[in-house]
Amino acid sequence: MGKSIVVTGKGGSGKTVLSALIVKALMERVSGTILAVDADPNCNLDRALGVAVEQTVGSIREDMIDEITSLPGGMTKAEYLAYRTRECLVETDRFDLIAMGRPEGPGCYCYANSILRQVVDKLAKEYDYVVIDCEAGLEHLSRRTAGRPDYLVVVVDPSVRSAETARRVVELTGSLGTPVGQTLIVANRCRDGLSPAVRKVLQEGNLQVAAEVPEDENVRALDDAGESLLKVPQDSPAYRAVRQILQQAGIAEAG
Ligand SMILES: Nc1ncnc2c1ncn2[C@@H]1O[C@H](COP(=O)(O)OP(=O)(O)OP(=O)(O)O)[C@@H](O)[C@H]1O
Ligand SMILES: [Mg+2]
Structure with missing residues (x-):
């Protein structure tokens, strides 16, 4: 069972940027296999990683309702869902990506949801590192769709x-x-650290800032242009900071 890194925080705080930079750092600093999970229904981790997702896990659920009466080759529902989930994987040389898509449609998908959850959990266990870009808010945590994180990165x-x-x-x-x-x-x-007002809120919650990632012109320019953040130069300030975070946390070597 690998290490899971769950990236969460307020909308627009930089979860997708940091998830992509974490994947980049893992690609370069560790030798194990990497799965990136886009758990935000408004999938955009694929673009940040320079790949395109064609099918999300959520879309299988929708299809399943129609196809369920005629499963191919005498498959059980669970086997069928596992097979279809694997079709959603985008594979590259160094990492794979899976996008969860919309969590629920108007019907009742409880059965499919719980099976899919198990299938994705099982899939994640096949990798050494799993990086999960959550949607804004607490939904994934309260519904435990993010599983049990080894590392919970809370972006502020x-x-x-x-x-x-x-x-x-x-x-x-x-x-x-x-x-x-x-x-x-x-x-x-x-830019110049956090404001006293922000520090006060964090202190009141007993939260210590583990690391600061600077505003980075290279990140902004690539992201604005819809380009892959894997192209960020090695010495780019935000990427250096992310490497440092992984090193401090004992996830990857320095460099
Ligand atoms: N360190 C940084 N330097 C420069 N720009 C950044 C940095 N971090 C994030 N941004 C920019 O801030 C915006 C929001 O970042 P991002 O999309 O990663 O946030 P998010 O938390 O994933 O948002 P959402 O909740 O909508 O998914 C993007 O335009 C991104 O390019
Ligand atoms: Mg995002």
Whole structure:
């Protein structure tokens, strides 16, 4: 069973950027296999990683309702879902990507949801590293769709609201008894550190900032142009900071 790194935080705080840079750092610093999971219904981790997702796990659920009466080759529903889920994998030399898509349609998908959840969990176990880009908010954590993170990266941008979201995320993981290996509060888009107001909110929640990722012109330019963030230069400040975070957390070697 590999290490899971779950990236969460307020909308627009930089979850997708940091997820992509974490995948890049893992690609370069570790030798194990890597699975990136886009758990945001508005999938955009694929673009950030320079690949295109054609089918999401969510779309299988929709299809299944129509196809369920005529499963191919006498397959059980569970076998069929596992087979279809694997078709959603985008494979590259160094990492694979799977996108969860929309969690639910208007009908009742409880059965399919729970099977799909198990299939994705099982798939994730086949990799050494799993990086999950969550949707904004607490949905994945409260429904435990993000599983049990070894590393919970809580992204805070320089706004008070983002710090408040971080507090709620940490409180929620505590109250759910969701066992988290290490929680890493990462301040993103920092120019001159965090403001006193933001620091106060974090302190009140007993949250220590583990690392600061600076505002990075290269990241912004690539992202604005819809280009892969894997193209960020080695010495780009945000990427250096992400490598440092992985090193500090004991996930990857320095460099
Ligand atoms: N360190 C950084 N330097 C420069 N720009 C950044 C940085 N981090 C994030 N951005 C920019 O901020 C915007 C939001 O980032 P991103 O899409 O990663 O946020 P998100 O938390 O995934 O948003 P959402 O909640 O919508 O999924 C993007 O335009 C991105 O390019
Ligand atoms: Mg995002």
